[in-house]
Amino acid sequence: MSAGEAPNPVAPVRPGAMLLELVILPVADIDRAKAFYRDRVGFTADVDVAPADIEAVRAGLVARGVDVAPVVDRGGVLYAGFSDPDGNTWMLQHMPWRA
Template sequence: MDWKLELVFVPVSDVDRAKDFYVNKVGFNADFDERPMDGIRFVQLTPRGSACSICIGEGLTDAPPGSAPNLQIVVSDIHAAHDHLKNNGVDVSDVDVQAWGHFVYFADPDGNKWAVQYIPGRES
């Protein structure tokens, strides 16, 4: 039996601002944005090519905004990822070259921290 991680909750203070950031600046796909009942808004966003999505919304978690643990995305071209983020107005770090990968770092408007990693020698 496979156990697949498919959804990670990311606590935010302003759903519309966060959705705009992830879709228009980072480049995630907006898969779902619904209010299934009073007090609940469920927004699912997925990085291109990923089997795992993030969820933001209202009434979904008691976690304070900005408290998501460090989240990580793996890409096949760290320089293209860096340029994409920077060109879209994301405050992104320079490329950090480590023995186990090349990284760039950014945070969403609430301070949820992200690492983007390129793993040398790994096929995409």
């Protein structure tokens, strides 16, 4: 750690430790659910973002030279996929009702 750098408040992860890092839960009221899990249960809210406009995100990637498949609607959930130069695939997902 360099001078003036704050210490990391998160404990290091032991090799071989199993972590539960992302759980998707259907909820009726996002603010109520966040307050319950964060304030009452004591979970840490590491990331909190609003869903992005998938068409705008896709257009931005295409403008930067990424070959992104067209957006497809699969039962109300929108997807668009692409691959990196090594063949790793990524899938953009947008659930419009969560915006």
